Amino acid sequence: xxxxxxxxxxxxxxxxxxxxxxxxxxxxxxxxxxxxxxxxxxxxxxxxxxxxxxxxxxxxxxxxxxxxxxxxxxxxxxxxxxxxxxxxxxxxxxxxxxxxxxxxxxxxxxxxxxxxxxxxxxxxxxxxxxxxxxxxxxxxxxxxxxxxxxxxxxxxxxxxxxxxxxxxxxxxxxxxxxxxxxxxxxxxxxxxxxxxxxxxxxxxxxxxxxxxxxxxxxxxxxxxxxxxxxxxxxxxxxxxxxxxxxxxxxxxxx
Ligand SMILES: Nc1ncnc2c1ncn2[C@@H]1O[C@H](COP(=O)(O)OP(=O)(O)OP(=O)(O)O)[C@@H](O)[C@H]1O
Numbered sequence: 001x002x003x004x005x006x007x008x009x010x011x012x013x014x015x016x017x018x019x020x021x022x023x024x025x026x027x028x029x030x031x032x033x034x035x036x037x038x039x040x041x042x043x044x045x046x047x048x049x050x051x052x053x054x055x056x057x058x059x060x061x062x063x064x065x066x067x068x069x070x071x072x073x074x075x076x077x078x079x080x081x082x083x084x085x086x087x088x089x090x091x092x093x094x095x096x097x098x099x100x101x102x103x104x105x106x107x108x109x110x111x112x113x114x115x116x117x118x119x120x121x122x123x124x125x126x127x128x129x130x131x132x133x134x135x136x137x138x139x140x141x142x143x144x145x146x147x148x149x150x151x152x153x154x155x156x157x158x159x160x161x162x163x164x165x166x167x168x169x170x171x172x173x174x175x176x177x178x179x180x181x182x183x184x185x186x187x188x189x190x191x192x193x194x195x196x197x198x199x200x201x202x203x204x205x206x207x208x209x210x211x212x213x214x215x216x217x218x219x220x221x222x223x224x225x226x227x228x229x230x231x232x233x234x235x236x237x238x239x240x241x242x243x244x245x246x247x248x249x250x251x252x253x254x
Pocket of ligand 1: 058
């Protein structure tokens with residue numbers, strides 16, 4: 001792992017990527033302003049903040065899709081995979097084929113990619129009968145599982161997720177949240193999850209970073225207790241605290 005000694009707070013032995021004092025302008029308008037963020041292996045970071053504040057922009061910056069106008073982004077971003085809100089599966093390919101395509105960047109041959117895709121779909125909780133269905137034949141929850149499996153097929157170190165569980169019912173969201181958390185721990189992934197759902201952040205994140213409407217870091221909070229030890233009272237208390245901190249900072253600005 002890389003150490004980024006120049007980060008605020010000093011060196012972080014498990015840092016996988018670091019954003020330092022990053023500014024991004026899009027269409028001639030400032031979107032992110034002086035953002036610092038460290039992401040670590042086996043750690044899930046939730047990014048919260050109002051619509052349009054730059055959460056997706058921050059993911060794209062971390063994933064190397066855009067470069068900062070000022071500041072730096074460090075770390076090995078070659079082994080990065082994205083999961084998008086709309087999942088972006090190829091509609092003319094089956095679930096299995098979509099996942100096998102995700103492994104194209106690896107050295108695996110075709111039969112091995114196929115076996116890998118089956119293993120990953122199983123790990124992501126898709127039942128074997130659904131492997132040969134097309135995206136239009138899958139439920140939203142099943143599509144989210146396929147999208148996660150496809151992202152894992154690239155054997156990423158850094159997993160960037162942009163509201164991947166939006167629009168799913170509560171039970172399905174919980175099931176997918178639990179699965180994502182288990183993947184982070186089992187595979188030692190550094191995961192960054194953009195979410196509007198404070199309960200989701202309070203349930204599965206290790207750290208929460210809040211972005212303000214003007215694209216600055218409002219606050220960052222390390223959540224106490226490992227997610228497995230967070231019962232519903234702790235989760236609700238943490239979500240309430242996050243909401244209060246967001247509201248307090250909002251009213252400071254008014
Ligand atoms: N390619 C672009 N060109 C110009 N402006 C852009 C571009 N992409 C995004 N923006 C603007 O940058 C701002 C931040 O967008 P971004 O998608 O990062 O916000 P977000 O916090 O993820 O929003 P949401 O929560 O609604 O998904 C928005 O005002 C958006 O309109």
